[in-house]
Amino acid sequence: MRMRARSVAVAAMATMAMGLAAPMATASEFDRQQQKETTQAVEALQASDQAPDVVEEGLDERLSQLPPDRTLEDVVKAMYPGDEAAQQAVLNKLTGMSTAGFWDQTWKYTKCAAYVSLLFVPGAKAYRAIKALGGVAETARLLIGAGNAADFLEIAGGVGSQIIGAGGIAKNCF
Known part of the structure; x- marks a missing residue:
């Protein structure tokens, strides 16, 4: 059982290292970045006179x-x-x-x-x-x-x- 858990952990790390798990993390990071940029743009527009x-x-x-x-x-x-x-x-x-x-x-x-x-x-x-x-x-x-x-x-x-x-x-x- 311990060997199986270790194999799963190694497989998960290998998947992340190969970039196969990156799209989910990247999408989440992209959403956060997009939200941050939108918030900054809104604040800039609200602060401006234009x-x-x-x-x-x-x-x-x-x-x-x-x-x-x-x-x-x-x-x-x-x-x-x-x-x-x-x-x-x-x-x-x-x-x-x-x-x-x-x-x-x-x-x-x-x-x-x-x-x-x-x-x-x-x-x-x-x-x-x-x-x-x-x-x-x-x-x-x-x-x-x-x-x-x-x-x-x-x-x-x-x-x-x-x-x-x-x-x-x-x-x-x-």
Whole structure:
């Protein structure tokens, strides 16, 4: 019996030495390293005054594929496809911090685009208004550029009223 245990131990050590057991250890180490890098990237983004750039190309299409009962997390994932660090940093900023003076123009645009994106449900009046104004990115730029609801309505015309009255737009875009 003692000889068998020793043989098993020798076989296990030989397997590790030959690299046959390495993939499991490497995968675990890779996951830890990836988690560490993501955490560092999130912390760097949160500390910076610059928001990550929204991936505008295909944004409207990605948003139109989201369910009508979309969450802010769904929207942020569509805004930053495949960039987990940016998604987490933006979600943390959108949900965790609301101090005045915190948002520079880039973060303000990101915040506004996220809330405009929540309205981007195909078939809804707000959806048609957003599309008429050139999509989510352009609508967010117009809202921020206008500075207040009255000026936005002047710029956007009749379609603007479908957007201005929606929950969170005035609070998050002006």
